[in-house]
Amino acid sequence: MTVDAKPVAELPDPRDFGLAVVPEKEIPAELASLVEEVRSLVDAVAHTKAGAHELAAARDAVAAANACLQGDRHDVGTMVQQTWPDGRVEYGTLTNVVSGPTNAAAPPLRMEAAPEGGLRGEVVLNGTYQGPPGLVHGGWLAALLDQALGAAAGAEGMPGLTADLNVNYRNPSPLDTPLEVTARVTGTERRKVFVAGEVRHGGRVTAEGTALMVRMNLPGDGGA
Numbered sequence: 001m002t003v004d005a006k007p008v009a010e011l012p013d014p015r016d017f018g019l020a021v022v023p024e025k026e027i028p029a030e031l032a033s034l035v036e037e038v039r040s041l042v043d044a045v046a047h048t049k050a051g052a053h054e055l056a057a058a059r060d061a062v063a064a065a066n067a068c069l070q071g072d073r074h075d076v077g078t079m080v081q082q083t084w085p086d087g088r089v090e091y092g093t094l095t096n097v098v099s100g101p102t103n104a105a106a107p108p109l110r111m112e113a114a115p116e117g118g119l120r121g122e123v124v125l126n127g128t129y130q131g132p133p134g135l136v137h138g139g140w141l142a143a144l145l146d147q148a149l150g151a152a153a154g155a156e157g158m159p160g161l162t163a164d165l166n167v168n169y170r171n172p173s174p175l176d177t178p179l180e181v182t183a184r185v186t187g188t189e190r191r192k193v194f195v196a197g198e199v200r201h202g203g204r205v206t207a208e209g210t211a212l213m214v215r216m217n218l219p220g221d222g223g224a
């Protein structure tokens with residue numbers, strides 16, 4: 001395979017594309033803990049056997065919280081800037097459904113540089129990600145892999161969009177227990193970035209994926 005896709009010298013700054021950027025360290029601690037609380041709330045609501053009185057009280061409390069938060073909001077498309085321990089800077093959408101730090105629907109998955117190359121992360125999916133009894137929904141495993149594979153391309157300076165994603169489900173992925181996610185770039189060809197990754201439970205591969213990411217066509221890179 002020809003290896004001629006050029007990593008971008010510097011990651012594009014989303015501000016140059018008219019997108020707002022929130023540095024992760026500026027997310028208020030109160031918002032981070034609120035997101036945690038809401039994530040736990042969604043799980044509690046999904047599984048509750050509470051009686052009518054408790055349900056009505058909870059609904060009123062949630063309605064009050066909801067009213068409290070209906071003020072100023074970030075625009076859709078707002079990016080979060082994350083700085084990793086090694087100094088690497090990464091951008092993602094603030095509300096990315098897999099990794100967005102302010103999205104209570106995100107597990108969230110955080111990927112970091114893996115010693116063996118590529119990226120590695122760990123995530124626990126609770127019962128709100130259920131497909132078959134006690135198991136993670138296959139669509140969510142695909143979402144985890146899509147995100148991890150995209151992040152691996154981005155980490156190599158080749159951020160792009162998923163053109164093609166293939167997932168093989170090898171073994172069941174249980175809920176409520178740590179899953180390891182790994183991803184790496186396996187090749188490049190013009191703007192095409194080939195990536196591969198796995199989800200593991202207890203060291204055993206439960207799902208594996210490959211994808212073609214098409215690198216963003218950035219001004220000044222000739223579109224090659």
Ligand SMILES: CCCCCCCC/C=C\CCCCCCCC(=O)SCCNC(=O)CCNC(=O)[C@H](O)C(C)(C)COP(=O)(O)OP(=O)(O)OC[C@H]1O[C@@H](n2cnc3c(N)ncnc32)[C@H](O)[C@@H]1OP(=O)(O)O
Nearest residue numbers: 012014017091146147150151154159161162163164190214
């Ligand atoms: C602005 C600021 C930036 C900030 C930086 C951000 C960094 C972030 C870093 C890291 C985190 C990332 C984490 C994200 C993870 C989640 C990813 C997703 O969920 S993405 C959503 C789902 N995907 C879509 O919605 C795409 C929809 N499709 C398209 O928009 C287009 O089809 C696109 C862009 C994929 C390609 O369109 P074309 O016009 O740009 O390019 P063409 O010329 O068609 O293709 C280029 C090459 O790719 C091949 N190709 C294209 N699609 C293919 C396909 N489906 N299968 C096989 N080959 C394909 C073509 O044959 C061509 O190959 P040849 O160079 O000629 O050999």
